[in-house]
Amino acid sequence: MNYVERVLNNIKEKYSHEKEFVQAITEVLESLKVVISKNEEFYEKNAILERLVTPDRIIKFRVPWVNDKGEIKVNMGYRIQWNNAIGPYKGGLRLHPSVNESILKFLAFEQTFKNSLTTLPMGGGKGGSDFDPKGKSDREVMAFCQSFMTELYKYIGPNTDVPAGDIGVGAREIGYLYGQYKRLTSNYEGVLTGKGLTYGGSLIRTEATGYGLLYMTEALLKKHEMSLKDKKIVVSGAGNVAIYAIEKAYQLGALPITCSDSNGFIYDPNGIDLALLKELKEVKRVRIKEYLNYKKDATYYDGKKPFMIKCDIALPCATQNELTLEDAKMLVNNGVIAVLEGANMPSTLEATSYFKEHHVLFVPGKAANAGGVLTSGLEMTQNSMRLSWTREEVDNKLKTIMNELYQNMLNVLKTYNLEEDYVLGSNIAGFLKVVDAMVKQGF
Ligand code: NDP
Ligand code: 2IT
Numbered sequence: 340m341n342y343v344e345r346v347l348n349n350i351k352e353k354y355s356h357e358k359e360f361v362q363a364i365t366e367v368l369e370s371l372k373v374v375i376s377k378n379e380e381f382y383e384k385n386a387i388l389e390r391l392v393t394p395d396r397i398i399k400f401r402v403p404w405v406n407d408k409g410e411i412k413v414n415m416g417y418r419i420q421w422n423n424a425i426g427p428y429k430g431g432l433r434l435h436p437s438v439n440e441s442i443l444k445f446l447a448f449e450q451t452f453k454n455s456l457t458t459l460p461m462g463g464g465k466g467g468s469d470f471d472p473k474g475k476s477d478r479e480v481m482a483f484c485q486s487f488m489t490e491l492y493k494y495i496g497p498n499t500d501v502p503a504g505d506i507g508v509g510a511r512e513i514g515y516l517y518g519q520y521k522r523l524t525s526n527y528e529g530v531l532t533g534k535g536l537t538y539g540g541s542l543i544r545t546e547a548t549g550y551g552l553l554y555m556t557e558a559l560l561k562k563h564e565m566s567l568k569d570k571k572i573v574v575s576g577a578g579n580v581a582i583y584a585i586e587k588a589y590q591l592g593a594l595p596i597t598c599s600d601s602n603g604f605i606y607d608p609n610g611i612d613l614a615l616l617k618e619l620k621e622v623k624r625v626r627i628k629e630y631l632n633y634k635k636d637a638t639y640y641d642g643k644k645p646f647m648i649k650c651d652i653a654l655p656c657a658t659q660n661e662l663t664l665e666d667a668k669m670l671v672n673n674g675v676i677a678v679l680e681g682a683n684m685p686s687t688l689e690a691t692s693y694f695k696e697h698h699v700l701f702v703p704g705k706a707a708n709a710g711g712v713l714t715s716g717l718e719m720t721q722n723s724m725r726l727s728w729t730r731e732e733v734d735n736k737l738k739t740i741m742n743e744l745y746q747n748m749l750n751v752l753k754t755y756n757l758e759e760d761y762v763l764g765s766n767i768a769g770f771l772k773v774v775d776a777m778v779k780q781g782f
Contacts, residue, residue: 342379343372346388357441359659362688363448364392366703370766373755385782387774394421394447395428397440400490402468404482406475416487418466418494418502421447424776427498428464429454429712431505434483434512436471442659443467446505446683450712452769453705456744459716464500466491472507484515491516492523495530497722503532503715506658509579510535510545529722532715541718543733544711549583550734551710552654552681553591554741559677559700562749568592573650573670574611575599576657577620577627580681580708584654585611597645599657600627604645607637649673656681664689671697680704691762706744706765713740 340348347368354360368388375382382388402416417440420428430450433443443465451463470483495502504513513533520530527539534540543550553567560566572588572595574581585595594610605611605627615633619625631639646653646666653670655662659682667690670678677700680686684704686694694701714737721727728736748764751771757763 342383343368343375359445360441363445367766370763374767385778394419396420398494402486404486406479414468414470416468417443419443419447421463422451423462424773426460426462428500429461430465431503432508433467433505434470434472434507436469438467438469449705453709455769455772457709457713461716481515484512485519488516488519492520497529529719532718539722541721542730544714544718546583547714548580548708548711550587551741552584552707553587554738555707556679558742558745570651571596573597573645573648573653575645575655581656584656584681585613597648599645602626603641605630605637605639606648646670651676653678654681655685658682659684660687662686662690667693679707681708702761703765710737710741
């Protein structure tokens with residue numbers, strides 16, 4: 340058994356109950372075999388893999404809050420600080436009833452590689468809670484966020500750990516979290532990203548993940564002498580990433596025809612009405628089914644996923660493991676050219692292998708959705724400089740870095756004489772930088 344297999348088997352045995360964590364580790368370690376095998380003794384002597392698969396620390400805490408009926412509710416809060424070899428821990432906070440240690444560990448581990456790929460100095464972390472913001476009043480969300488930060492503030496700081504948004508955490512939640520941090524510390528500093536524009540936020544951060552995803556799609560298609568013009572795009576999700584992926588898809592001449600939430604999906608053959616989608620999801624916060632009340636040509640599929648609709652490009656932008664082998668088969672049967680992950684790990688391992696076997700161009704989340712955290716890095720830079728760049732400046736930087744990230748994956752694949760496989764490209768490129776920093780800083 341080689342070094343990679345020994346470490347992987349150990350993780351599979353020890354954490355067999357943490358399905359998502361084991362899945363993420365399996366994908367990454369399998370793709371590192373080609374690098375590790377070149378110098379196995381060196382990596383093993385430095386215990387690089389054992390250190391990479393083990394978080395620096397997991398912080399767990401109780402979050403009590405009072406609901407509108409005056410009842411006390413209790414949730415679990417977490418912050419996982421995975422690796423800070425190349426910069427302060429950085430990564431989002433997720434508020435969703437499914438949140439547990441396995442999910443946050445997979446996200447924090449992946450974030451370490453993603454942040455390395457952005458070329459900016461950010462380590463990896465993730466956090467959140469099993470609190471469900473759906474159906475809660477603004478006051479209840481505020482009460483939860485204040486209580487959550489009352490514990491979290493002890494462990495974060497602009498040079499220590501800088502949280503941001505993820506599922507269930509957008510501008511509203513970041514505002515309440517920031518307000519409480521300021522109240523507790525008296526410090527007005529860039530401790531969170533995704534802040535509002537009136538208090539230190541960056542232009543384009545809201546749009547960044549979706550825009551970055553489409554910049555990467557454009558770069559990928561260009562390499563294959565294609566363009567986004569008139570391409571039919573299936574998007575899943577109807578949150579931050581999905582909305583701005585749809586916006587940029589239109590700007591680049593494509594036709595996004597679906598969006599979804601956890602109840603079902605909308606297929607609009609004329610193209611998703613972006614203004615309506617924003618109104619329903621960003622303002623009214625209602626179910627996607629309501630789209631039908633305004634658009635008679637659209638169809639709503641209850642309890643189904645949009646991957647059954649024929650398309651040229653699929654962009655899963657909702658959540659982990661939403662795209663299964665069955666979905667992959669339908670996409671391939673319908674002639675899909677490319678799949679780029681807007682969400683983190685939306686494709687199962689079986690689905691990813693199926694895409695590879697059928698020569699579908701596939702870019703995993705840690706590369707394809709890096710535009711969000713990348714622009715968070717730009718927000719941190721602006722906060723440190725105490726100035727704000729224009730929309731154009733930030734957008735240009737986002738586009739340039741997404742293209743560089745894409746090129747970097749191609750360069751790494753070339754160096755190792757590998758075929759066009761962006762799972763390998765992203766994992767190896769992310770790994771090399773983090774490991775170099777780890778080795779040079781000692782154990
Ligand atoms: P939002 O909360 O804004 O939107 C999430 C969307 O996904 C909603 O439409 C939601 O539907 C759907 N969804 C969430 N959980 C599930 C589930 N268990 N089953 C089915 N649908 C679900 O989150 P974001 O758009 O910010 O995040 C989406 C994905 O992108 C996540 O994987 C996140 O980690 C990733 N990501 C986010 C970044 C960011 O900057 N925000 C950056 C990089 C990646 P419903 O309302 O019904 O729950
Ligand atoms: O998964 C992710 O990259 C995010 N949720 C964004 C993290 C960030 O710090 O902006």
